[in-house]
Amino acid sequence: MLAAGCLTNRPGLETVHRGQPLLGTFVFITACGGSREQLNRAISEAFDEIQRIDAIMSLHRADSELARVNTSAYEHAQTVSTELLTVLRNALEIAKATDGAFDPTIAPLVQMWGFLWKEYRLPDERELREVLPLIDYRHVQLDTEARTVKFSRRGVTLDLNAIAKGYAVDCAIEKLREQGITRAMVRAGGDLRVIGAPPDADHWTVQLEDPQKRGKRRHIALRDAAISSSGNYENYFEVGGQRYSHILNPRTGMPVQGIAACTVVAPTCMESDAWATALFICGPERSMAQFSTRVRFEFALDDGRLFRTANFTPK
Numbered sequence: 001m002l003a004a005g006c007l008t009n010r011p012g013l014e015t016v017h018r019g020q021p022l023l024g025t026f027v028f029i030t031a032c033g034g035s036r037e038q039l040n041r042a043i044s045e046a047f048d049e050i051q052r053i054d055a056i057m058s059l060h061r062a063d064s065e066l067a068r069v070n071t072s073a074y075e076h077a078q079t080v081s082t083e084l085l086t087v088l089r090n091a092l093e094i095a096k097a098t099d100g101a102f103d104p105t106i107a108p109l110v111q112m113w114g115f116l117w118k119e120y121r122l123p124d125e126r127e128l129r130e131v132l133p134l135i136d137y138r139h140v141q142l143d144t145e146a147r148t149v150k151f152s153r154r155g156v157t158l159d160l161n162a163i164a165k166g167y168a169v170d171c172a173i174e175k176l177r178e179q180g181i182t183r184a185m186v187r188a189g190g191d192l193r194v195i196g197a198p199p200d201a202d203h204w205t206v207q208l209e210d211p212q213k214r215g216k217r218r219h220i221a222l223r224d225a226a227i228s229s230s231g232n233y234e235n236y237f238e239v240g241g242q243r244y245s246h247i248l249n250p251r252t253g254m255p256v257q258g259i260a261a262c263t264v265v266a267p268t269c270m271e272s273d274a275w276a277t278a279l280f281i282c283g284p285e286r287s288m289a290q291f292s293t294r295v296r297f298e299f300a301l302d303d304g305r306l307f308r309t310a311n312f313t314p315k
Contacts, residue, residue, distance in 0.1 A: 005096035013199050018043050022050050023165050025189035031176060032183035032199055043181035046172040046186065048185035056083055057164040059107065059116060069149055069158040070107070077143070077150040083167070085147050087270070090141070094274050103137045103250035107159035113255075115246040116159075120237035122244065125149045128253040135250045158251065166228060166273025173269075185268075190234075190276075193226035193269040195214050207223035208314060209233075211300050218314040222265070225310050228272035230280045231261035232302075247280050256281055261300040265312065270297065 005097035016039040019028040029046055031039045056065045069078045080088070091104040108131045114120040123131075133156045141150040147178045165188050173193050183196035185204055194204040203221040210216045211233050220227065232255075244255045253256075262280040266272040275295050279287040284299040284307040291297075298308035 022045055023188050027188045030185045030239050031181045042176050042181050049175040050168045050173045053168040056162050068086040074151040074154045084099045087164055087167050092137055095297050100250055101281040104158050105135050105137055105156050106250050107157040108134050109248050109253055122239050123142050132253050147242035160246040162277040163274040169193050169269040172178055190229040191273050194222050195224055197223055216305050222313045226269035226272040227265045229261055229263040229274040235291045249281055258302050260302050264295050264297045266295045
């Protein structure tokens with residue numbers, strides 16, 4: 001997903017655009033208004049905020065708070081930070097709403113398929129049978145008052161990649177707001193959130209990636225909202241002409257087939273990030289029937305067909 005817009009400076013309204021490799025992708029921040037010094041200071045603090053959230057929720061860091069929870073939460077209830085509690089609470093709420101289509105306990109499956117470190121492999125049926133009983137969000141016992149997490153089964157581990165990146169984007173936006181920035185965009189891979197609008201425009205224009213890679217990009221207008229895309233065209237491998245993407249169905253243990261991309265627009269990036277994955281797994285028919293009043297979304301199928309809610313209106 002690419003972002004575009006009229007970013008031409010005009011007198012008294014500067015624009016600064018910067019990027020850093022973070023969250024396993026490249027994060028780009030654009031901020032408009034005020035002086036360049038103010039904008040650069042605000043962007044630097046937003047990047048620092050993203051790094052702080054990553055240190056809490058990364059699966060790639062052995063010293064992260066999430067790694068501690070995964071190691072110890074079966075033996076003893078683990079006290080967690082406010083940030084991790086917030087993300088876990090929202091993840092479990094979406095898991096319940098989708099009957100486990102979205103499931104934060106999917107980590108053992110992700111590791112078995114090799115998607116975490118991009119060491120891809122095709123597991124056999126025996127391996128899947130052994131791991132699937134561990135994949136159930138109901139194994140996670142969250143005490144919001146005591147701020148603790150406990151696992152009810154040994155071997156359960158959490159993977160928050162499908163929601164934590166969006167939360168980090170939200171935290172960066174809030175840090176920019178604290179610094180007086182009212183026009184900004186934060187983009188982390190397929191997750192993006194904007195506030196206000198760029199100079200000389202009344203909205204940000206986001207280009208939606210063509211899953212078929214034919215250059216047929218479409219655009220959607222965005223203002224004070226977030227957008228996320230989950231797709232089968234980035235993190236995948238092929239065996240015998242069959243594509244296996246990183247978006248796994250928690251109930252079957254297998255990658256979802258037939259869907260190229262799901263794009264969701266929501267008020268926050270934590271919501272759009274999680275729901276893009278959740279709806280991708282639910283599929284267009286179930287999503288249209290159950291969730292079209294909750295978020296607006298679009299599906300692109302492998303055969304080129306599109307399904308979208310009435311309020312999802314790309315140009």
